[in-house]
Amino acid sequence: MIYLDHNATMPPASAVAQAMLSILTDAWGNASPQHAVGQQAKGALAAARATIARALGCEPAELIFTSGATEANHLAVCGLHAAAPGGRHRGVFSAIEHAAHLKLARALAARAVAVDYIAVRPDGTLDLDSAAALIGPDVGVESLMAANNETGVLMPVAEVRDLVHSAGARLHVDATQFIGRLPFHFVQSGVDAVSLSPHKLRVPKGIGTLLVRHGVTLVPQVQGSQERHRRGGTENLPAIAGFAAVLERISDVASEAARVAALLDALEQGLRCALPAVHVFSAQASRLPGTSYLRFGEVPAEVVLQRIELLGVAAMDVPRDEALAAVRLSLAKPLRRRTLSTCSPICRRCFVHCWRKQRIPLERALNLSSISGVRNHESHDPQGQQGRAERLRAKEGPGGAHCRDGAARDVGRSRHARERLATRIARDGRRYAAAHHGRSAAHCGRGGVR
Numbered sequence: 127m128i129y130l131d132h133n134a135t136m137p138p139a140s141a142v143a144q145a146m147l148s149i150l151t152d153a154w155g156n157a158s159p160q161h162a163v164g165q166q167a168k169g170a171l172a173a174a175r176a177t178i179a180r181a182l183g184c185e186p187a188e189l190i191f192t193s194g195a196t197e198a199n200h201l202a203v204c205g206l207h208a209a210a211p212g213g214r215h216r217g218v219f220s221a222i223e224h225a226a227h228l229k230l231a232r233a234l235a236a237r238a239v240a241v242d243y244i245a246v247r248p249d250g251t252l253d254l255d256s257a258a259a260l261i262g263p264d265v266g267v268e269s270l271m272a273a274n275n276e277t278g279v280l281m282p283v284a285e286v287r288d289l290v291h292s293a294g295a296r297l298h299v300d301a302t303q304f305i306g307r308l309p310f311h312f313v314q315s316g317v318d319a320v321s322l323s324p325h326k327l328r329v330p331k332g333i334g335t336l337l338v339r340h341g342v343t344l345v346p347q348v349q350g351s352q353e354r355h356r357r358g359g360t361e362n363l364p365a366i367a368g369f370a371a372v373l374e375r376i377s378d379v380a381s382e383a384a385r386v387a388a389l390l391d392a393l394e395q396g397l398r399c400a401l402p403a404v405h406v407f408s409a410q411a412s413r414l415p416g417t418s419y420l421r422f423g424e425v426p427a428e429v430v431l432q433r434i435e436l437l438g439v440a441a442m443d444v445p446r447d448e449a450l451a452a453v454r455l456s457l458a459k460p461l462r463r464r465t466l467s468t469c470s471p472i473c474r475r476c477f478v479h480c481w482r483k484q485r486i487p488l489e490r491a492l493n494l495s496s497i498s499g500v501r502n503h504e505s506h507d508p509q510g511q512q513g514r515a516e517r518l519r520a521k522e523g524p525g526g527a528h529c530r531d532g533a534a535r536d537v538g539r540s541r542h543a544r545e546r547l548a549t550r551i552a553r554d555g556r557r558y559a560a561a562h563h564g565r566s567a568a569h570c571g572r573g574g575v576r
């Protein structure tokens with residue numbers, strides 16, 4: 127199985143497993159009690175905290191361990207909102223926060239907290255005019271993700287930070303998909319709170335981290351004496367030690383980012399060549415190095431995902447109300463170019479299979495000129511901004527300038543070129559059907575090529 131869902135989670139690193147095992151055998155105590163076993167655990171926790179703080183560019187006291195990024199996000203927003211001075215009653219979220227975080231926003235609104243959403247442009251980037259219009263003197267906290275988990279689009283954190291701070295409010299950043307993939311330093315970021323999720327960095331699930339700038343007050347949401355009374359509950363020391371072990375070994379984030387970006391470029395080019403119906407969303411925006419959010423013609427995502435998994439690739443879909451046909455491929459260490467080179471033919475076979483199974487005319491399945499007819503899946507804006515497709519089509523053209531067979535360039539140019547392409551895919555479809563279903567090629571031309 128080629129695992130291309132690294133934004134969902136990553137396989138634990140062996141150094142992490144070793145660090146966790148050593149805690150489970152040698153420092154398994156609860157870090158709170160005064161006895162020797164507790165003190166040993168306390169020492170291990172302090173050492174891990176210091177390592178993590180050093181790697182993230184913060185003070186150890188600025189770190190709060192939680193159960194995951196969902197809880198860290200919740201603590202940041204609710205804790206900062208509750209600590210905001212009177213008159214700062216409004217909370218602002220970007221419209222494309224993680225689904226759980228948007229649920230929190232809706233829950234706050236249901237509890238009569240004033241909540242507003244910063245709009246997102248059709249290419250998945252944040253609309254700074256909307257941010258400037260919404261951030262004012264009545265705002266207590268603004269919450270913004272550093273990079274979108276589906277499209278990988280990077281958000282303008284520094285610009286929003288300046289808007290928020292000049293309005294006297296607090297900025298919380300959900301850097302779950304960002305940290306470890308692009309260089310990060312908490313103090314230099316100048317923001318008030320940052321959440322992250324170590325299981326996106328090769329640590330097992332069940333631990334999260336919130337960084338809170340020294341001097342920023344936060345009202346705890348889970349009572350208890352741990353984490354300087356800011357988050358109650360016994361710390362997950364094995365996972366925290368595993369997190370420290372992984373951060374200790376991350377040496378050069380920038381060059382790894384460049385390597386993964388080159389892998390992603392090659393994968394997208396290969397896909398466009400093998401299957402010109404592939405459309406990459408937010409292709410022109412600044413994105414995380416390893417995230418590609420794409421559509422296989424107009425074949426529905428769930429059909430593609432079922433098939434692609436059978437063919438040996440693990441990808442991820444997005445909720446049905448957000449995307450008709452989009453899947454997400456996300457890359458990270460230790461993927462190599464050779465492994466990825468098998469993906470394009472797999473995706474082409476997958477498309478051919480799905481097209482035949484779906485019984486949609488090939489012309490429709492492939493037709494890039496119908497992008498604008500696809501339901502609003504290019505924008506994550508809950509208000510449903512339209513028009514992205516048109517702009518993307520104008521900007522991106524048929525794509526695939528480096529494709530050897532020029533197939534991608536054919537698409538969308540002329541009816542004749544599209545027909546040539548359709549003939550090629552249909553031929554593949556007949557071969558595929560003959561090979562997989564033992565049927566004669568002559569009987570497999572269902573619907574013909576329209």
Ligand code: PMP
Pocket residue numbers: 133134193194195196197224226271273274275300302303322323324325333334
């Ligand atoms: N925020 C973002 C941007 C995410 O991608 C995720 C995980 N998909 C979360 C928050 C939630 O993280 P966790 O699983 O640690 O609760």
